Amino acid sequence: MNIKINNKIYKVKEWETVLDVCRREGIRIPTLCGFEGLPREAVCRLCLVEIGGRLVASCTAKAFDGLEIITESDDINKARRINLELLWADHAGKCATCKKNKMCELQRLAEEYKIENFHFIPRKGEITGCEELDLIRDNWSRVVVENENPCISRNSELCIECKRCINICPEKKFGFNHRGSDIVVGTPYEKVLDCSFCGKCIEVCPTGALTDKNDYVKIVEELDNLKKFSVAVLDFAITEKILKQIENITQEKKIEKLLIRLGFEKVIQLEKENSEDEIIKNIKTEYAKQEKINSNDMVVFFISSKIYKKAKKDNYLDYVLSEREVARLVRDKEKMREGKIKI
Ligand code: FES
Numbered sequence: 001m002n003i004k005i006n007n008k009i010y011k012v013k014e015w016e017t018v019l020d021v022c023r024r025e026g027i028r029i030p031t032l033c034g035f036e037g038l039p040r041e042a043v044c045r046l047c048l049v050e051i052g053g054r055l056v057a058s059c060t061a062k063a064f065d066g067l068e069i070i071t072e073s074d075d076i077n078k079a080r081r082i083n084l085e086l087l088w089a090d091h092a093g094k095c096a097t098c099k100k101n102k103m104c105e106l107q108r109l110a111e112e113y114k115i116e117n118f119h120f121i122p123r124k125g126e127i128t129g130c131e132e133l134d135l136i137r138d139n140w141s142r143v144v145v146e147n148e149n150p151c152i153s154r155n156s157e158l159c160i161e162c163k164r165c166i167n168i169c170p171e172k173k174f175g176f177n178h179r180g181s182d183i184v185v186g187t188p189y190e191k192v193l194d195c196s197f198c199g200k201c202i203e204v205c206p207t208g209a210l211t212d213k214n215d216y217v218k219i220v221e222e223l224d225n226l227k228k229f230s231v232a233v234l235d236f237a238i239t240e241k242i243l244k245q246i247e248n249i250t251q252e253k254k255i256e257k258l259l260i261r262l263g264f265e266k267v268i269q270l271e272k273e274n275s276e277d278e279i280i281k282n283i284k285t286e287y288a289k290q291e292k293i294n295s296n297d298m299v300v301f302f303i304s305s306k307i308y309k310k311a312k313k314d315n316y317l318d319y320v321l322s323e324r325e326v327a328r329l330v331r332d333k334e335k336m337r338e339g340k341i342k343i
Pocket residue numbers: 030031032033034041042043044045046047048057058059060
């Protein structure tokens with residue numbers, strides 16, 4: 001089977017979508033809801049392309065013999081921009097305080113498409129009656145901010161309803177609450193999230209709606225405290241994940257040096273899977289004794305994707321940091337040093 005994309009012929013397989021073919025052939029199409037391995041739901045409408053004079057979502061459009069597709073035109077860009085602006089409208093002004101600032105897929109696209117004006121948000125002086133105010137109040141009344149579970153922070157204000165978390169959760173803990181324009185992604189009856197905390201939902205969330213839970217300010221203080229001896233235990237095979245997170249922030253490849261630059265005094269790399277418990281236990285006991293360090297002055301961090309360990313901290317382990325949180329530390333330190341983090 002052959003299809004034509006931007007006047008060039010490509011071979012396609014029967015089950016492929018237009019987006020699949022474009023990705024395989026390196027033709028860039030913006031996506032927000034689409035995620036490798038998850039069902040395609042055509043929610044964000046950013047992957048629009050032109051087929052037979054109509055704009056269609058390429059993530060669900062099946063490729064078939066003779067199909068002709070255009071991926072870039074003024075009309076396509078205009079439609080993508082409007083859809084992006086609608087999603088962005090809910091977010092305007094919140095980036096500066098968001099944990100995912102500079103690591104957010106929506107923000108990246110808004111920058112790429114140069115979204116600067118907020119046509120869909122009433123500004124000062126534009127709210128003329130109680131109706132608009134009631135609408136805004138009503139929208140806010142359904143916002144769910146949940147920090148009561150031990151591992152994941154939820155903020156539905158930053159959610160774009162892309163359904164990635166709903167589709168990826170193996171325990172089916174997320175779904176849609178309310179109906180129509182009132183819809184919000186949440187837990188059944190908006191109960192506190194109670195799951196095995198595998199962290200997959202945070203991995204796929206394109207914005208700051210689902211993030212790692214931690215006392216970030218305290219972590220930064222601990223790392224900056226010269227009286228504290230901070231030890232980072234790097235989980236088996238976590239390095240690649242960290243580098244993937246920070247590739248847009250820094251080109252730095254020497255993880256150990258990068259962590260030392262962040263304020264860690266000692267970095268221990270685990271050589272085997274699931275070998276952390278004993279090694280972590282030894283740090284405040286045997287290692288502290290050997291190095292003549294008061295164990296009370298030690299802060300032990302486990303850098304791992306196993307975010308469920310955040311709920312299992314004890315006297316031997318003070319913090320569990322995910323690869324995303326390391327990236328956040330890098331981002332903030334870089335900002336502080338105005339990009340002078342070269343090692
Ligand atoms: S990726 Fe196709 S609609 Fe979102």
